Amino acid sequence: MERSFYHSDEEWTSMAERLKLTACPHCQSVGTLIRHGCLRGYDESSPRQKTVRARRVFCSNRNARPGCGRTFSVFNARKIRRLSLTAGCLWRFLQNAVAGSLAAASHAASSLRCDRTWQRVWKRFDLGQSKIRTALSGLCRPPQPPAGSPTRPPRRPAAAETLAHLQAAFPQAECPVAAFQRKLHTFFV
Numbered sequence: 001m002e003r004s005f006y007h008s009d010e011e012w013t014s015m016a017e018r019l020k021l022t023a024c025p026h027c028q029s030v031g032t033l034i035r036h037g038c039l040r041g042y043d044e045s046s047p048r049q050k051t052v053r054a055r056r057v058f059c060s061n062r063n064a065r066p067g068c069g070r071t072f073s074v075f076n077a078r079k080i081r082r083l084s085l086t087a088g089c090l091w092r093f094l095q096n097a098v099a100g101s102l103a104a105a106s107h108a109a110s111s112l113r114c115d116r117t118w119q120r121v122w123k124r125f126d127l128g129q130s131k132i133r134t135a136l137s138g139l140c141r142p143p144q145p146p147a148g149s150p151t152r153p154p155r156r157p158a159a160a161e162t163l164a165h166l167q168a169a170f171p172q173a174e175c176p177v178a179a180f181q182r183k184l185h186t187f188f189v
Contacts, residue, residue: 005077005182012055015074024059025072032060032067039073042084047112053079077182078175080189083121087178087188090121094177097122098160124189129162135184136165143168 006012019033036058040050054073061069078087089109096105106118133142142165166176173179177188 003185003187004072004074005185006055006074007077007178007182012074016055019057024068024070026070027059027066027068029059029066029068032065034058034060036071041079043079043086044084044089044112045086047084051079052076075181075187077178080177081187083189085121087181088175090125090188091175091177093118093121094125094159094163098156098163121189126159128189129158132180132188133162133165135180135186136169139169139183140165 004015006015016035019035020031022033023030024033034057036056038052039054039056041053042049043051043053045051054075056071056073058071059067059069061067075081079085080087080090083090093105093109096108099105102119102122103115106113106115109118136142142161166180170176170179170183180186180188
């Protein structure tokens with residue numbers, strides 16, 4: 001089943017208006033999808049108040065409708081699954097971690113989280129790099145390193161190559177992580 005992502009509230013509204021014309025990803029019946037609430041969670045944009053992380057959709061089987069009765073989620077591309085982070089915060093952290101050290105990147109990213117949390121986030125990214133690069137290969141070729149070697153090579157060359165490939169795939173995007181999720185219909189980490 002292909003996951004769905006939306007980038008803005010206007011895009012979600014447009015998707016919601018077309019629900020009755022959309023086939024259910026489980027049973028393929030058309031005309032049975034209805035809105036079914038939100039998934040909420042915390043992130044750094046509002047640490048004390050929950051924000052919408054995904055929208056739920058229900059395939060109605062009530063009143064003799066042909067639906068299957070299952071639900072699925074349409075995810076906000078600007079949020080990271082199972083983390084209380086936005087895609088923009090993750091992107092800034094990864095850039096700082098590649099340029100310097102994990103400790104410096106964790107201190108620059110947020111004072112609300114401990115260093116151990118940022119180490120777990122880095123490990124998740126590190127373990128997912130092959131999946132990310134494979135998905136990006138379908139969009140564009142990896143960028144070639146500059147002809148002259150840099151005076152100071154990055155501390156994490158594989159991660160630097162992954163971030164460079166991500167930027168090459170989405171050059172106009174404000175946040176390449178959110179663009180990755182929206183375009184490829186898969187989670188970044």
